[in-house]
Amino acid sequence: MNLAFTNKTVIVTGAAHGFGRAIVIAFAQRGAVVWGVDLIEDELRETQRLAGANCTVCRLDVRDKHAVDAVVASASSATGRVDVLVNNAGGVLGQVGRPLEDVTAEQWQAIFDVNVGGAFFFSQAVAPGMKAARFGRIINISSGAGLGISLTGIQAYAAAKAAQIGLTRQLAHELGAWGITVNNIAPGFVRSNATTEKQWESYGAAGQQALVDRIALKKLGTVDDIAHGVLFFASELAGWITGQVLSIDGGK
Template structure:
């Protein structure tokens, strides 16, 4: 199966490290014009270098609807159209699991802003041009936490990821008449960024062994495993696939 994206324009959010960086590289290495977004300017520069300068960086907080509309308009003005959107921005914003009574309104909202509202705002911004062209591929990156419980113990994270899965299914039906597919990748635990490294270390040897034992393939995955599913969803091979949530987790 040969997958390439020659002539396609792609936006990848949360691209300063981890999944986003690897996904951006996957598209760039297959001929796409890649636009990467994140709040981490230094990380964006590293991702551009990782993509052999075949990506353009945009400093963006996806939870800011006005900034999202402005950034997408700039990309569209330069590129002409956006073919593929990968809503990868997310995470726990430095939080750790705590009892529900200790969670402030800001603790709750900041995680929803990046994990759920950001995916909605980005899709809202690209939808009009995709509708006009009757073509689009939207891929949301959720988490196994959205299908069950979160290893982090963070209530807002599992709730936001579950909401993103629901948004995926809803938008697949809304946008389908315009030949726009919307799909979702739900990764298992992957050591892909500073947060997951801290989580891995906090498990200790016993916790790490237990995690691996619960995975059918008895090993952790790599960011490349997540990127591979994104490449499929974005490709012509998935032209009749929409509203799907695929767990890429080694088997549970």
């Protein structure tokens, strides 16, 4: 299956490493004009180098609505719209699992602002252009934690990813009349960045084996497995699929 995105404009958030970097590269290799955004500037520049000439990067905090609006305006300047938006920015922001009563209001809100607020602001910004074109693809990257529980034990992360899935379904119904699809990918555990490497190491040999044993395919996935799911949802092959959650987790 050869998916092409020639002359399509794509924005990927959380593009500095991991899933985001793999998604940027996958679209750039298939002809898209890709904008990668993230807060981590040095790693973002490496993403740009790996993706090549079709990639533009911008340091941006997805919680800043004015900055989001400005980037969307810049990205859409060539074609008048953004064709594909991938809301990948998120994570636990360096937090660790702690008892419910020890979680501060600021810790709780910070995770929601990045994982849900950022996806909302970007979707809000691209919607007018997609409506005018009567075409668009919005793909949100949640987590298996949004469908079950978080391996990290971080309450806000599990709740925020579940909220993002709810936002996906709501926007799918709101935007469907304009030919805009909104879908969600819920990855399983993938060793994709420094945070997941630290998490993996914390399990020890026995815990690592137990995690793998719970996977039907008996192996961990890769960042490219997640990127391939995004390419599918962004393609014409998924033109009559919206409001759906695709678990890419090796089978649970």
